[in-house]
Amino acid sequence: MRHRLGLRAVLLDLIAGVEIKGDEAMIQVLAEFSKRNASHVLGILNLTIPLDESAIWILGQYLSQLGLSTESRRPLENGQRVRYYRLNTENVVFIQEVLSYRLRQRxxxxxxxxxxxxxxxxxxxxxxxxxxxxxxxxxxxxxxxxxxxxxxxxxxxxxxxxxxxxxxxxxxxxxxxxxxxxxxxxxxxxxxxxxxxxxxxxxxxxxxxxxxxxxxxxxxxxxxxx
Structure with missing residues (x-):
């Protein structure tokens, strides 16, 4: 189910240190797919997807289920504050350690x-x-x-x-x-x-x-x- 949502591609970007705002195409696709298939998401992943929630909120629910979280910053751009999200630094370190451990095992x-x-x-x-x-x-x-x-x-x-x-x-x-x-x-x-x-x-x-x-x-x- 997570693969069909496109969550893997999002995670790979986040692990690589990519920051997102929530208006990116792949985030929007993930959110729209989740809303259209809310009943399946609930039945398979046990997550409730409200139709009025933002793409970032929906992504946060998937990350939370995996034990991950995001942190944000709000730089000034063209006179306005713009919020950027990235994977929590501790999460990135943990994931990299897990991947390194699995690689060593292989x-x-x-x-x-x-x-x-x-x-x-x-x-x-x-x-x-x-x-x-x-x-x-x-x-x-x-x-x-x-x-x-x-x-x-x-x-x-x-x-x-x-x-x-x-x-x-x-x-x-x-x-x-x-x-x-x-x-x-x-x-x-x-x-x-x-x-x-x-x-x-x-x-x-x-x-x-x-x-x-x-x-x-x-x-x-x-x-x-x-």
């Missing part, structure tokens, strides 16, 4: 995504070069939004990334190895092929000596992954 997410891709590519290359098997890949999502395709269903792993789950399973495999190779093999049998690949590779990363012992005890371990 940049951080993109950085983490790229780091994850780089790490996955390194794992894939290492798995292929050392063991000649297909590298693990993050499983696609199920219809319910999860990516658990037959793996161990644990509370710890339900809310973390696929590689974090692999690290969790790798630690379990290390702990189970004290009970023998079959205990590790049994754990792997509950996972998907991709997860088994990742777990074994992470096993080696965490404890190379123990992994070497597992390979010595079970030289056919690569077959477990298929």
């Amino acid at each position: 940049e951080d997410r993109e950085k983490k995504r790229q780091e994850e891709q780089t790490k996955n590519a390194a794992y894939a290359a290492r798995m292929q070069s050392q063991y000649g098997i297909n590298p693990p890949s993050t499983p696609p999502l199920n219809k319910d939004g999860s990516n658990n395709w037959g793996g161990v269903d644990t509370d710890e792993s339900s809310s973390i990334s696929w590689w974090e789950r692999v690290k969790y399973y790798a630690q379990l495999a290390i702990e189970r190895f004290q009970y023998g190779v079959n205990a590790v093999k049994q754990l792997l049998s509950t996972l998907t092929s991709d997860e088994r690949c990742g777990v074994m590779l992470k096993f080696e990363d965490i404890n190379q000596d123990l992994f070497a012992q597992l390979v010595a005890d079970a030289p056919d371990w690569v077959e477990w992954i298929g």
Whole structure:
């Protein structure tokens, strides 16, 4: 609704520091549209738009609903005082901080995504070069939004990334190895092929000596992954 009103364009100008008098075309269009569609504005935005109010007053109601306000000045022009409105300075600072915070969040997410891709590519290359098997890949999502395709269903792993789950399973495999190779093999049998690949590779990363012992005890371990 606010988009159809043209409020976004007005806000962008106000955030940029533009001053308005209320007779600007976009402000007048916003006010006229609001009056013509007063019943819809009331039903959707819960704002009452009187037909006899000014464009500036109507704009102020929309801004107030967003937690914003205006401040004004009255310079002398051609012998008359003319009132100019601009967004409250504190509001501008707050909005800029929010936008900067959101931008940093997007940049951080993109950085983490790229780091994850780089790490996955390194794992894939290492798995292929050392063991000649297909590298693990993050499983696609199920219809319910999860990516658990037959793996161990644990509370710890339900809310973390696929590689974090692999690290969790790798630690379990290390702990189970004290009970023998079959205990590790049994754990792997509950996972998907991709997860088994990742777990074994992470096993080696965490404890190379123990992994070497597992390979010595079970030289056919690569077959477990298929």
